[in-house]
Amino acid sequence: MARWDPDARGRLLRAAIELFAEQGYEATTTAQIAERAGLTRTTLFRLFSDKREILFQGQGALIAGATEAIHRAPAGAPADEVLTAAVTGLADVHTSEQRETGQLLVPLMASSPELQERAAFKRDAIARAIEHELFERFDDRRLAGVLADIGVRSYYAGYASWIASPDDLPLTPLVHQELAEHTAALRHVFAG
Amino acid sequence: MARWDPDARGRLLRAAIELFAEQGYEATTTAQIAERAGLTRTTLFRLFSDKREILFQGQGALIAGATEAIHRAPAGAPADEVLTAAVTGLADVHTSEQRETGQLLVPLMASSPELQERAAFKRDAIARAIEHELFERFDDRRLAGVLADIGVRSYYAGYASWIASPDDLPLTPLVHQELAEHTAALRHVFAG
DNA sequence: CCCTCCATGTGACTGAGTTACATCAACTAG
DNA sequence: CTAGTTGATGTAACTCAGTCACATGGAGGG
Numbered sequence: 329m330a331r332w333d334p335d336a337r338g339r340l341l342r343a344a345i346e347l348f349a350e351q352g353y354e355a356t357t358t359a360q361i362a363e364r365a366g367l368t369r370t371t372l373f374r375l376f377s378d379k380r381e382i383l384f385q386g387q388g389a390l391i392a393g394a395t396e397a398i399h400r401a402p403a404g405a406p407a408d409e410v411l412t413a414a415v416t417g418l419a420d421v422h423t424s425e426q427r428e429t430g431q432l433l434v435p436l437m438a439s440s441p442e443l444q445e446r447a448a449f450k451r452d453a454i455a456r457a458i459e460h461e462l463f464e465r466f467d468d469r470r471l472a473g474v475l476a477d478i479g480v481r482s483y484y485a486g487y488a489s490w491i492a493s494p495d496d497l498p499l500t501p502l503v504h505q506e507l508a509e510h511t512a513a514l515r516h517v518f519a520g
Numbered sequence: 521m522a523r524w525d526p527d528a529r530g531r532l533l534r535a536a537i538e539l540f541a542e543q544g545y546e547a548t549t550t551a552q553i554a555e556r557a558g559l560t561r562t563t564l565f566r567l568f569s570d571k572r573e574i575l576f577q578g579q580g581a582l583i584a585g586a587t588e589a590i591h592r593a594p595a596g597a598p599a600d601e602v603l604t605a606a607v608t609g610l611a612d613v614h615t616s617e618q619r620e621t622g623q624l625l626v627p628l629m630a631s632s633p634e635l636q637e638r639a640a641f642k643r644d645a646i647a648r649a650i651e652h653e654l655f656e657r658f659d660d661r662r663l664a665g666v667l668a669d670i671g672v673r674s675y676y677a678g679y680a681s682w683i684a685s686p687d688d689l690p691l692t693p694l695v696h697q698e699l700a701e702h703t704a705a706l707r708h709v710f711a712g
Numbered sequence: 713c714c715c716t717c718c719a720t721g722t723g724a725c726t727g728a729g730t731t732a733c734a735t736c737a738a739c740t741a742g
Numbered sequence: 743c744t745a746g747t748t749g750a751t752g753t754a755a756c757t758c759a760g761t762c763a764c765a766t767g768g769a770g771g772g
Binding site: 528559560562563566 | 719720721722
């Protein structure tokens with residue numbers, strides 16, 4: 329764990345998760361996290377813009393996964409098919425090893441308003457990215473917005489059941505299932 | 521503006537908006553805001569839990585407006601009608617004097633990531649409140665979630681055009697119009 | 713006129729986040 | 743093998759948000 333050991337970000341993530349679990353998020357100082365990772369506070373803030381970002385490293389990959397999946401969808405594909413591609417792109421970012429981390433993270437988020445707020449921002453960022461791509465395809469701001477909301481909601485619902493399930497099920501079909509059930513609920517209300 | 525002058529919260533709000541406009545959000549210190557309002561930092565933090573909350577005083581009223589409107593909707597009313605009641609409840613919280621404040625606030629929010637994050641949390645809180653009420657009525661988590669998203673999106677879209685419009689139009693019909701157009705876009709995708 | 717209540721003020725403290733400058737491992741060139 | 747360069751890390755001092763214990767002063771009641 330000396331000065332030039334690799335994966336400083338990963339070490340900080342593990343140290344943060346441990347300490348937050350032991351003491352709670354607010355009671356843990358950035359100095360403690362840095363020390364357990366074998367670093368100093370300054371390096372922590374060089375690698376993450378603030379304390380919360382340690383836990384939100386994955387946001388960029390999720391947005392990239394969704395936007396690239398939409399780009400790969402065939403030209404002329406109908407809106408619901410492109411939306412399925414988007415949520416598939418989100419789900420496929422996760423590996424089964426991340427499930428364990430997620431099981432630690434979810435209760436942690438629930439424990440701190442500061443983290444919940446950052447989580448809401450993350451969700452909003454993902455939704456806005458999908459909305460942007462859908463708008464470029466279909467040139468309808470309202471359609472892009474509501475579909476993005478449905479997609480993100482389905483992704484989060486699928487993720488929650490992935491985390492909660494005792495078995496190591498694959499995430500993608502869970503998300504597809506949620507998307508199907510959410511759209512079915514809407515169809516029922518707006519039928520006719 | 522002496523020690524016991526009334527409406528300390530309102531004075532702080534006005535001072536904050538002025539200073540944020542003059543210097544930017546991050547460059548303005550809580551001491552400056554308190555001083556312009558004729559108070560001290562300590563009092564500011566007694567009235568608001570943090571710097572951003574000065575600008576987000578209205579959140580509780582919005583949530584109350586939406587939830588009470590849903591409660592007032594007739595028993596047995598269909599889901600789309602209850603959703604209309606919810607967004608009406610949101611829109612009716614605003615008075616036409618608030619329009620001017622909103623015109624100052626919107627560009628301010630765009631200027632600071634910290635404020636955008638808080639705004640995302642506010643939007644999420646409103647959506648969760650509506651979702652909760654709809655779930656109690658219709659006992660369907662997915663339906664409650666997607667409808668809440670659509671309602672909040674329509675409210676924000678209507679609010680944006682209210683702020684942008686040169687005339688002082690009433691907000692409620694703008695929000696109703698947005699809700700109708702959002703649901704129409706969905707109907708078109710999920711038709712048949 | 714005094715007493716109590718409560719909003720406000722004072723001053724000191726913790727911890728997040730920033731910055732300028734120093735250090736040290738690794739790599740590269742000669 | 744050595745010297746210079748590069749980039750990640752460390753040191754130390756700073757600003758400011760947010761907290762807290764305690765002091766003060768205006769308003770209203772007896």
